[in-house]
Amino acid sequence: MEIKLTSYGATEEVTGSCHLLNIDGHRILIDCGLWQGDWENYVKNWDKFLFDPKSLDAVILTHAHLDHCGRLPKLYAEGYNGPIFATPATIDLAKIVLEDSYFIMEEKSFRKKIPRFYRQNDLLKTNKSFTPISYYQSRQLTPDISFTLYNAGHILGSAIIKIQAGSKTIVFSGDLGGQNMPLVKDVDFIDKADYVVCESTYGDRSHQAIKTRDQELIKALLRTTLNKSTLLITIFAIERTQDILRVLNDYYESHIDFKVPVFLDSPMAAQATKIYKKHLLDLNETAQADLERDRDIFDFPHLKITNNIRQSKEINKTPNPKIIMAGSGMMEGGRIIHHLAQYVSDKKNQILFMGFQVPGTLGYQILSGDFDFDYYGQKIPIHATTQQIDGFSAHADQGSLLGWLKHFENPKKICLSHGDKPSLQKFAIMIGEDLKREVEILKYNQPVILK
Ligand SMILES: [Zn+2]
Structure with missing residues (x-):
């Protein structure tokens, strides 16, 4: 049996995840994510696939993040007609993520005067498949x-995907979380695999402890109150929003005199939160126990969810202090852009970044230092203080990734994807030295034979 792995994305970078497994002519695609970041990277979404989607037998999706699912509709646009396997919660989340992504693509295509790279009909086909x-x-x-x-x-x-092909076992990590995650259950350890394809987003870094990151968030809240200013929190709609809401929930419910309003100004985050409530049994024991004493761990006094543009605009009329949570998480679009225009030139205000910012995104540029923000041709200087709290990341850090890989008894090879070059190289050296395993960094469109 010949098994060939070819990666068409998330190779030596963090977006566009797309891996093709050819097992004796049977073709399985693992993930089909969007290219994200600056325009140079985003524009790659228009390129035709280097494989023929018509020839695929199945697609398996690890999870609903856009860099893993964003190009699924394009597969249908180029002739794929088969199923996309995923967990029920992933399907619910992917549908809202893809809908949002479709509208962002439409807006970008309109501004650049180029056609869309898939049509609404392809999105409908995806949802049905x-x-x-x-x-x-x-x-x-x-x-x-x-x-x-x-x-x-x-x-x-x-999900982690374990594929059994005859006597060979191949494991795709997808994106991994660490131990004791605030909401979801712990990652499963797998002991037997011949080949492991592992993500390495945080292969060169360690995260803050959960307690520290919660304290950092509360400190920012208190600074805002003292300064009578505005706190902007850039959010990723899935997991991090719910994680933040839960920390705020605990704070507000134990400090009933604290009345600073929190605006969740992201329809997608509000929808995702409903999906979390629907799939409660997928949450960990602590989250489920908390639900027994607090009916809704994502809702608390003074939380206001905006449902439309009018309500979003009205946030500006609310006097300080106030807290605004809005996306997108890397400021590539979404309502955060309008709030930035309103608040960033005042040095009393704060912007909190809740995770990794891909180079080229506005979030990355603002965090990197001096930067005038271009708001539809108007240059707005950034004087607000900026801070990144990366402990809210849903990704495993270096220690957790190594811990997960250690459980494999005797893999023939570990292949690394999903990380920027320096992070991948450091992590590869570590796997070689600490785990004494053969390791290969996956390269774009360079097949690896899994013997
Ligand atoms: Zn992810």
């Missing part, structure tokens, strides 16, 4: 090939 598979339930694709999903502990519904 999602096929739910629960964790630990094995699915036969051919008499010789089957796959099983395990918990990746990253975001709600996130």
